[in-house]
Amino acid sequence: MRVSDTMLFTNSLQDSRRSRAAVLDSQQKLSSGLRVTAPSEDTSAYIKAKRLDDALKTSEAYLENIARAQSNLQTSEGVLGEANNILSRVKELAVQMANGVHEANGRAAAALEVVELRGTLIQIGNTKIGEEYLFAGNLTDTVPFDSAGVYHGDSNQRMVEVGSGLKVATNISGDTVFNAAGGVDVFAMLSDLETQLNNNDPDAIAALLDDVDIAINQVISGRSDLGNYINTAQVAESVVNRLNEDLSTEKSRLIDTDIMDSSSKMALNSQALEASLAAISRVMNISLINRL
Amino acid sequence: MAGLFSILNQGHTGLNASRYQMNITSQNITNVNTPGYTRRVGVQSPIQPPPPGGGGVQVTDIHRYVNEFLDQRLLLGISYQSAAQAADSPLSQAEGALAAEDGVGLDPSSALAELFSAMARLESSPSDSALRRDVLSAASQLAERINAAADGIKNARDEADFFLRDMAVQATEHMQKIAALNRQIGANPYEAAPDLKDQRNQHLKALAELIDIRVEEDSLGMVTVIGSGGINLVQGEVTGTMEAVTSLSLGGYAEINFVDENGIAHPITHAIRGGAMGSLLNIRDTLMVDLGNDLDQHAFDLATAFNAVHSAGFGLDGVSGRDLFLQPAAVAGAAQAIAIDPSVAGNPDAVAAATDPLGVPGDNTNLHLLTALENQNVALGGTVTLSAAYGKIMAKIGVEKASNDSEILFRGDSLAQLESLREEVSGVSIDEEMISLVQYQRSYEAAAKVIETTNKMLDTLMNL
Structure with a gap:
C-alpha cells in the first residue's frame, strides 16, 4: 500500500477526532445524567419514557385529589363525631325528661338546651371547607340547611379519580345523615322534642326516644361510610405512590445514564484518545527528510 | 568526431530530462497539501541512438496518477x-419542535398530559376558580405547543427552500x-x-x-x-x-x-x-409535508374529541354547548390554527365540569368524561389514543433523524475510505519525492559527468 502524506494527516486527524467525540459523548452523558434526550437517540426508549412521564403527571393529579379528598373526608368525619356527641346528649336529656320525676321547669330548661343543640347541629350540617359546603351534595355553593332545618342541597356524591379507573367519594350529602329517606328528619325530630319538652309531656317524649336512636344511627352510619372512603383513599395513596416509584424507576432505566457503564466507557475512550495521540506524534516524526 | 559530439548531446538531454523531472518532483512536493492535487511523474523514453537519431533521453508526457473508476x-x-x-x-x-426536552419547553405530548392532569385535579373541587384557570392555561399551552411544532416544521421547509435556491x-x-x-x-x-x-x-x-x-x-x-x-x-x-x-x-x-x-x-x-439538493427536496416536499399532515390530523382529532365532550357539559354559569378548542374547519392547516375557543378563553367559569346543569357547581362528572379521553381511541379514525398518535409522530421524526445520523457517520466513513484509496493512488508522499530528488540529482550529476568525460576525451583528441 502506498501511503501519501495527506493520508497520514487526514487519517490521524480523523482518528483523534473520533476518539475525542467519543470522550465528549460519554462526558456529556455523565454530566447531564441523561442517556436519551431526543427521540433520535433511542426512539423506542424515548417514547416509552414519554408515556411513563404522562402517567407520572396524572399520578401527581391523583395524589393531589387524594389529599383533598382526605381533608374533606376527615373534616366531615370529625364534625359528624361532634354531631354524634350532640345527639347522645339529646338522648340523655330525652331519657331523663321522659321520666315522670322531673318538673315542668326542668323540662323547659331541657327544651332550651335542645334548641341550642339543634342550632349547633345545623351549623355542623353547614360546615364549609374553603368556599364549599361539605354536606350540600353537588350544590356546594348553597347553604344546605336553613334555620328551620330544611335541606336545600342535593343527594349527589362527588367522586374523584385517585387512580386509573379508581374513584373515591369525597363527601356524603347532608340529607343521608340528617334527613334520610325512610329514616328520621333529625331537625324536625329535635323541634318535636322541644315542643314536647315545653308541653311537659313525658309520654310523648318517651315516644320520641326511638327516633333519637335512629338519628344517632344515621350519624354513625354516615361516619362509618366516611371511614370507609378514608380507607379507600389511603389504599389508593399507597397504590399511586408505589406505582410512581415503579414508573420513575422504569423511566430512569430507559433514559438515564448508567453511571458505571458510562464511567468505564469514558475511561476507555480517554485511553484510546491518548493512545491515538501518542501514535500520531510517533508517526509524524518519522520522515525521510530528517535523514537526508 | 561525430560520435563524440553526439555523446555530448546525449549528456545534454540527460541534464534536461533530470532537470525536468526535478521540476515535476518539486511541483509534487510543494503541492503536497493542495486539495485535489494529483501526483504526477514525467514519462521518459530513450531517443534512438544513431543511426537514425542522436540518442539520449526525453520526457514525452506527464503522467497523472488517477484511477478513474475510483x-x-x-x-x-x-x-x-x-x-x-x-x-x-x-x-x-x-425534532426539536416536535419533541422538545424539559427546559426548552413542553412538547405537545407533555402539554396534553398536563391538560389531562389539570382536568383530573379540578375534579376534586369543580368550583375552584384557580383550578379552572389551570385547566384553561393547560389547554391554551397545548394549543400553543402544537402551533409551535407546526411552525418548526414550516421553518424546516423554509430553510430547505432557502438553501435550495x-x-x-x-x-x-x-x-x-x-x-x-x-x-x-x-x-x-x-x-x-x-x-x-x-x-x-x-x-x-x-x-x-x-x-x-x-x-x-x-x-x-x-x-x-x-x-x-x-x-x-x-x-x-x-x-x-x-x-x-x-x-x-x-x-x-x-x-x-x-x-x-x-x-x-x-x-x-x-x-x-x-x-444536498436531492436530500433537501425530499425533506421539503415529502418528509416535512408528511409530518405536517400527521400533526394537522393530530390537532384536528384532539380538538374534535375534546369539543365533543366539552360542549355537551355545563360550565359554572350553567351554560352548555361551548367548545374547548376552536374547532378547525378541516384537517389541513389544523395544527397552525388550533387555539382555545373564544367562548372559553379568559372565562374559567366556562370550563364544562358538569353534565347536569342542576348539579352546578359541585357536579364533576363531565370532567370524568374528559379525563377518560386519555385512554380512549379517539385519534386516527378511532384507532389509537391521542398520546399514541402523537407518539407515532415523534417516532417518525426520531427514526428519520436517527437513520440520518448513522447515515452521516457511515457516508462520512466510506467517503474517508474512498479519499484514502484515492490518496493511495494520487496523493503525494514526501518520502517518495525525497527519493526522487536524490535519484534525479544523481542522474543529473551522472549526465554532467558524461559531458565532462566527453570533454576530456575531446581534449585528448585535440592534443594528439
Missing part, C-alpha cells in the same frame, strides 16, 4: 455524504467553470492539462455535493456531466444554468429547472435524487 465512486460518495449532511439541520429543527446558483457556477475548463483542456491537451484537470475535478466534486452526477471523459480530455434524470448538465464546452423558480403549486417554494444553452427550461425538481 474518481467516479468518489463523486458518488461525495453526493451521499453531502445529502446526509444537508438533512441534519432541518431534521434537528423538526442558493445551491441552484452554486451549481450554475460550477457547471460554467467545468465547461470553461473543458474548453481550455480541449484546446491544449498536454501542457497545462494536469493542473486544469485537477481544477476541474474540484468543481466536479463541488457539483457532486449539490446533485448526483455521472461523468464521462472523451478522447480530448473534455468531460460530459450527466445529472439526475439523464440530462447533460455539461457537454464539452456547452452548458446551461440551474434555476430556482418560485412555484405556486409548491406553495411558494422553488421548483428547480435546468435551462439549456438554447434557453429551454427542463424541470428537474422531481428528477434530483442525490446530493
Whole structure:
C-alpha cells in the first residue's frame, strides 16, 4: 500500500477526532445524567419514557385529589363525631325528661338546651371547607340547611379519580345523615322534642326516644361510610405512590445514564484518545527528510 | 568526431530530462497539501541512438496518477455524504419542535398530559376558580405547543427552500467553470492539462455535493456531466444554468429547472435524487409535508374529541354547548390554527365540569368524561389514543433523524475510505519525492559527468 502524506494527516486527524467525540459523548452523558434526550437517540426508549412521564403527571393529579379528598373526608368525619356527641346528649336529656320525676321547669330548661343543640347541629350540617359546603351534595355553593332545618342541597356524591379507573367519594350529602329517606328528619325530630319538652309531656317524649336512636344511627352510619372512603383513599395513596416509584424507576432505566457503564466507557475512550495521540506524534516524526 | 559530439548531446538531454523531472518532483512536493492535487511523474523514453537519431533521453508526457473508476465512486460518495449532511439541520429543527426536552419547553405530548392532569385535579373541587384557570392555561399551552411544532416544521421547509435556491446558483457556477475548463483542456491537451484537470475535478466534486452526477471523459480530455434524470448538465464546452423558480403549486417554494444553452427550461425538481439538493427536496416536499399532515390530523382529532365532550357539559354559569378548542374547519392547516375557543378563553367559569346543569357547581362528572379521553381511541379514525398518535409522530421524526445520523457517520466513513484509496493512488508522499530528488540529482550529476568525460576525451583528441 502506498501511503501519501495527506493520508497520514487526514487519517490521524480523523482518528483523534473520533476518539475525542467519543470522550465528549460519554462526558456529556455523565454530566447531564441523561442517556436519551431526543427521540433520535433511542426512539423506542424515548417514547416509552414519554408515556411513563404522562402517567407520572396524572399520578401527581391523583395524589393531589387524594389529599383533598382526605381533608374533606376527615373534616366531615370529625364534625359528624361532634354531631354524634350532640345527639347522645339529646338522648340523655330525652331519657331523663321522659321520666315522670322531673318538673315542668326542668323540662323547659331541657327544651332550651335542645334548641341550642339543634342550632349547633345545623351549623355542623353547614360546615364549609374553603368556599364549599361539605354536606350540600353537588350544590356546594348553597347553604344546605336553613334555620328551620330544611335541606336545600342535593343527594349527589362527588367522586374523584385517585387512580386509573379508581374513584373515591369525597363527601356524603347532608340529607343521608340528617334527613334520610325512610329514616328520621333529625331537625324536625329535635323541634318535636322541644315542643314536647315545653308541653311537659313525658309520654310523648318517651315516644320520641326511638327516633333519637335512629338519628344517632344515621350519624354513625354516615361516619362509618366516611371511614370507609378514608380507607379507600389511603389504599389508593399507597397504590399511586408505589406505582410512581415503579414508573420513575422504569423511566430512569430507559433514559438515564448508567453511571458505571458510562464511567468505564469514558475511561476507555480517554485511553484510546491518548493512545491515538501518542501514535500520531510517533508517526509524524518519522520522515525521510530528517535523514537526508 | 561525430560520435563524440553526439555523446555530448546525449549528456545534454540527460541534464534536461533530470532537470525536468526535478521540476515535476518539486511541483509534487510543494503541492503536497493542495486539495485535489494529483501526483504526477514525467514519462521518459530513450531517443534512438544513431543511426537514425542522436540518442539520449526525453520526457514525452506527464503522467497523472488517477484511477478513474475510483474518481467516479468518489463523486458518488461525495453526493451521499453531502445529502446526509444537508438533512441534519432541518431534521434537528423538526425534532426539536416536535419533541422538545424539559427546559426548552413542553412538547405537545407533555402539554396534553398536563391538560389531562389539570382536568383530573379540578375534579376534586369543580368550583375552584384557580383550578379552572389551570385547566384553561393547560389547554391554551397545548394549543400553543402544537402551533409551535407546526411552525418548526414550516421553518424546516423554509430553510430547505432557502438553501435550495442558493445551491441552484452554486451549481450554475460550477457547471460554467467545468465547461470553461473543458474548453481550455480541449484546446491544449498536454501542457497545462494536469493542473486544469485537477481544477476541474474540484468543481466536479463541488457539483457532486449539490446533485448526483455521472461523468464521462472523451478522447480530448473534455468531460460530459450527466445529472439526475439523464440530462447533460455539461457537454464539452456547452452548458446551461440551474434555476430556482418560485412555484405556486409548491406553495411558494422553488421548483428547480435546468435551462439549456438554447434557453429551454427542463424541470428537474422531481428528477434530483442525490446530493444536498436531492436530500433537501425530499425533506421539503415529502418528509416535512408528511409530518405536517400527521400533526394537522393530530390537532384536528384532539380538538374534535375534546369539543365533543366539552360542549355537551355545563360550565359554572350553567351554560352548555361551548367548545374547548376552536374547532378547525378541516384537517389541513389544523395544527397552525388550533387555539382555545373564544367562548372559553379568559372565562374559567366556562370550563364544562358538569353534565347536569342542576348539579352546578359541585357536579364533576363531565370532567370524568374528559379525563377518560386519555385512554380512549379517539385519534386516527378511532384507532389509537391521542398520546399514541402523537407518539407515532415523534417516532417518525426520531427514526428519520436517527437513520440520518448513522447515515452521516457511515457516508462520512466510506467517503474517508474512498479519499484514502484515492490518496493511495494520487496523493503525494514526501518520502517518495525525497527519493526522487536524490535519484534525479544523481542522474543529473551522472549526465554532467558524461559531458565532462566527453570533454576530456575531446581534449585528448585535440592534443594528439
